[in-house]
Amino acid sequence: MRFLTLLSLSTGLVAAAPNPGFPFPGVTTKSKGTCLWPSDVKTLVDAYVRMLTKWNDADAVYLASDFVDNSDSINQLAGIPLGTPTFPSKEAFIEHQHVQPDNLxxxxxxxxxTDCDEIALIWTVKFGIAQKQVRGITxxxxxxxxxxxxxKSIDVEFNNIAYLLNIGGSFLFPGQACPA
Incomplete structure (x- = not known):
């Protein structure tokens, strides 16, 4: 079917070909309610960036009732066991933003x-003491x-050594002696 769609596009028979999938292969415009559209992606990405740049309680409306945030990068820095949720609920995430907002x-x-209900982001940030660039994927x-x-969920991983330096931490590379 994909070959026929590509063939029809290359021969100018676009009107006769079925929708090749907007916004995803196999998804027609009639199923808009079941898949994210580009405008939905933009809305959620913009809300995510605002949440981490400068928290505003009004943005809590963009978090699902059964929200969860997972990040071994954050867990390692915060002393939370790896593989467990960083913020297991919407309420825990909001509380963190009230007490210690990210402001990144x-x-x-x-x-x-990446799918009907997932969005992939690559991002960068420079901040703090060391001003090292941190690159991450969400x-x-x-x-x-x-x-x-x-x-509904945030899964984020990033260069947490650069992040650690930016928040005033330090580390030793393998083979380096501990300072006396």
Whole structure:
């Protein structure tokens, strides 16, 4: 079928060919309610960036009721056991933002849907004491809740050594002696 779609596009028979999948292969415009559209992706990515750049309680509306945030990069820095949720609930995430907001000037360098309900982001940020560039990847899981797309999950990993230096921490490379 994909070959026929490509053949029809190359021969100018676009009107006769089925929709090759907007925004995903196999997804027709009639199923808009079940998959993220580019405008939905933009809305959720913008909300995510705002949440980490400068928390505003108004953005909590973009978090699903069963929200969870996972990051071994953060867990390692925070002393949370690896492989466990960093923020197991919407309430825990919001509480963290009230007590210790991230306030990171994140720049998204790439964003695209990876499935009907997932968005992949690549981002960079420079901040803090060392001003080292941190590069990370985030997968936003999305769900339709109360008629609107919301962030159901955040899975994020990044260069946590550069992050550690930016927040005033230090480390030793393997083979280096501990300072006396």
């Amino acid at each position: 000037p994140i720049t998204v360098t790439h964003s695209s849907p 997968i936003l899981g999305a769900i339709k809740e109360d008629g609107d797309w919301k962030i």
